[in-house]
Amino acid sequence: MFRNVAELVERAESQGIKISQVMIEAEMDVSKRTRQEIMDEMYNNLDVMEQAVKRGLTEDMRSHSGLTGGDAKRLQTYMREKPYLSGETLLHAVSMSTAVNEVNAAMGTIVATPTAGACGIVPGTLFAVSGKLKPTREEMVNYLFTAGAIGYCIANNAFISGAAGGCQAEVGSATAMAAAAIVEMAGGTPEQSAQAVAIALKNMLGLVCDPVAGLVEVPCVKRNAMGAAIATVAADMALAGIKSVIPTDEVIQAMYRIGCTMPTALKETAQGGLAATQTGRQIEAKIFGVPLNQ
Amino acid sequence: MKYKSVFDIIGPVMVGPSSSHTAGAARIGRVARSVFGREPKRAEITFYGSFAKTYKGHGSDVATVAGILGFDTYDRRLKDSFAIARERGIEIVLRTSDELTDHPNTSRIRLMDERGSVEVVGISIGGGKIEIIEINGFPLKLSGSAHTLMVLHEDRYGMIAAVSNVLTKYQINIGHMEVSRRERGHQALMVIEVDTVVGEQAVQEIEQIPHILGVSVLLPT
Numbered sequence: 001m002f003r004n005v006a007e008l009v010e011r012a013e014s015q016g017i018k019i020s021q022v023m024i025e026a027e028m029d030v031s032k033r034t035r036q037e038i039m040d041e042m043y044n045n046l047d048v049m050e051q052a053v054k055r056g057l058t059e060d061m062r063s064h065s066g067l068t069g070g071d072a073k074r075l076q077t078y079m080r081e082k083p084y085l086s087g088e089t090l091l092h093a094v095s096m097s098t099a100v101n102e103v104n105a106a107m108g109t110i111v112a113t114p115t116a117g118a119c120g121i122v123p124g125t126l127f128a129v130s131g132k133l134k135p136t137r138e139e140m141v142n143y144l145f146t147a148g149a150i151g152y153c154i155a156n157n158a159f160i161s162g163a164a165g166g167c168q169a170e171v172g173s174a175t176a177m178a179a180a181a182i183v184e185m186a187g188g189t190p191e192q193s194a195q196a197v198a199i200a201l202k203n204m205l206g207l208v209c210d211p212v213a214g215l216v217e218v219p220c221v222k223r224n225a226m227g228a229a230i231a232t233v234a235a236d237m238a239l240a241g242i243k244s245v246i247p248t249d250e251v252i253q254a255m256y257r258i259g260c261t262m263p264t265a266l267k268e269t270a271q272g273g274l275a276a277t278q279t280g281r282q283i284e285a286k287i288f289g290v291p292l293n294q
Numbered sequence: 295m296k297y298k299s300v301f302d303i304i305g306p307v308m309v310g311p312s313s314s315h316t317a318g319a320a321r322i323g324r325v326a327r328s329v330f331g332r333e334p335k336r337a338e339i340t341f342y343g344s345f346a347k348t349y350k351g352h353g354s355d356v357a358t359v360a361g362i363l364g365f366d367t368y369d370r371r372l373k374d375s376f377a378i379a380r381e382r383g384i385e386i387v388l389r390t391s392d393e394l395t396d397h398p399n400t401s402r403i404r405l406m407d408e409r410g411s412v413e414v415v416g417i418s419i420g421g422g423k424i425e426i427i428e429i430n431g432f433p434l435k436l437s438g439s440a441h442t443l444m445v446l447h448e449d450r451y452g453m454i455a456a457v458s459n460v461l462t463k464y465q466i467n468i469g470h471m472e473v474s475r476r477e478r479g480h481q482a483l484m485v486i487e488v489d490t491v492v493g494e495q496a497v498q499e500i501e502q503i504p505h506i507l508g509v510s511v512l513l514p515t
C-alpha cells in the first residue's frame with residue numbers, strides 16, 4: 001500500500017496509470033478480493049449516491065429538527081429562472097452536494113465519504129462534473145476510487161472526523177478528495193490531482209467543527225455546499241498548471257497539527273463556534289427542551 | 295495504518311445523519327450482538343462523552359439498538375429499532391455517564407438472557423469505523439471487520455501453540471492476534487483475526503483442546 005500522496009503519485013506515474021487504478025490494485029492486494037468484486041461494491045456505492053442526489057433534488061427534504069432541507073431545490077429553481085453569476089457546473093455541484101447532505105440530515109440513505117457529515121461533496125461534484133464531461137459509468141466509479149485514494153492518505157496521516165480534527169478534517173478531506181477526482185476525470189495527470197488536493201485543503205485549514213445542538217445540519221449542509229465549490233475551482237486551478245508551494249503531504253501534516261492543537265470546544269462537542277452563538281443556543285434549548293444555561 | 299481499505303473511506307452505505315454517531319454506534323451494537331451469539335432478552339446501553347451528550351440528535355440510541363437487533367448500517371428498519379425491539383420482547387435500558395473515557399465516542403453494551411450475559415465496550419473512531427476495546431472485562435483491540443475467533447482459556451503455557459496448530463491444519467491464515475487477561479494465572483481471552491472463514495470442524499477441534507473454556511466466531515460486520 002502507498003503511505004502518502006507522494007508515494008501514490010509516484011506509483012501512478014512510474015507505471016503510467018491513473019490514481020484510480022493504483023487504488024484498485026492496492027485494494028485487490030490488501031483484501032485478496034477480485035477486481036470484479038471490488039468494482040461491484042463501488043458500483044453499488046455509486047447507485048446509492050445517485051439515488052441520494054435525485055431524492056435531494058426532487059423530494060421535499062426536511063430534517064427531524066426542521067433546521068435543514070429544501071435548499072438544493074431552491075438553488076435549482078434559481079438556476080432555471082435567473083441569470084446566475086457563477087458557472088453552471090459549479091452551481092450544480094453546490095446544489096447536488098447540498099441535496100445529498102439534506103438527505104443525510106433527514107435520516108435518509110447515503111454513502112459516508114469519508115464521513116456522513118461530509119457526504120455531499122464527493123457525489124455532488126461527481127454528478128455535476130459528469131453533466132459536463134459525459135463520462136462512462138466505469139469512469140464515474142473510477143472517480144470514487146481516486147477520491148478514496150486521497151482520503152486513505154489523509155485518514156492514515158491525519159484524521160477524517162470532526163470529533164478528532166475539526167471540520168477541516170471532515171469537510172476539508174472530502175473537498176480535497178473531490179478536487180483530485182475531478183482532475184482525473186477531466187484528463188489531468190496524477191501530479192495535477194495531488195496539486196488540487198493541496199490547493200483545496202489549504203483553503204480548509206483551521207475550519208472548526210461547531211454543529212448547532214450537536215446535529216449534523218448547521219453549518220454542515222452549507223459547508224458541504226462550499227466544499228463542492230472549492231473542490232471544483234481547485235481542480236480548475238490545478239488543471240491550469242497552478243502549483244502549491246507547500247507540497248501536498250506537508251499540507252496534510254499541517255492539517256493534522258492544527259487539528260491536534262484545536263480546543264475540544266471546537267471539535268464536535270457543540271460547545272464553541274456557531275453552536276455557542278445566541279441563536280445556536282436558543283435552537284439547542286428548543287430541540288432538547290433544556291434550559292438555556294445548560 | 296488505521297484505515298486499510300478504500301471502502302473505509304468511500305463507505306459505508308448508511309442511514310444518516312452521522313457516520314460516527316449513527317453508523318459507528320450501530321456497528322458497535324452489531325458486534326456486541328455477534329459476540330453474544332443470539333438475540334438477547336435485555337440490553338443495557340451506557341453512552342459516554344460525545345455519545346452521551348448528543349445521542350438524541352444523531353439517533354445513536356436508535357442505531358445502537360438496531361445493531362443489537364443485527365441490522366446493518368444501511369438497513370431502512372434502523373429508524374424503527376425501538377419499536378421492533380419491543381415487538382420482539384427485548385427490554386432496553388439506556389443510561390448516560392459523565393465518567394471520563396479515553397475516547398469521546400464510547401459505548402458500553404451489556405446483553406443478557408437466562409443463559410448468560412456479555413459486556414462489550416466499543417469506540418467509534420470516525421467515518422463509521424469502530425474498535426472494540428473490551429469484552430467481558432478483557433482489554434483488547436478488535437475491528438470487527440475481519441473473521442474473528444475468540445477463545446476463552448485457562449491462562450497457562452502452550453495454549454497459543456495448540457490453537458494455532460489447529461488453524462495451520464485447516465490452512466487458516468492469522469492476520470492479527472492478541473491475548474488478554476485480567477489477572478495472571480486465571481482466565482485469558484485469545485482474539486484471532488483471520489483471513490478466511492473458520493469452519494465448524496476447526497471450531498470443534500479447538501473446543502476439544504484441554505483447558506479451553508469456550509470458543510466463538512465473529513463474522514465481519
Ligand code: SF4
Nearest residue numbers: 117162167170209220
Ligand atoms: S461542522 Fe462538524 S459535524 Fe458539521 S460537517 Fe463539519 S465536521 Fe461534520
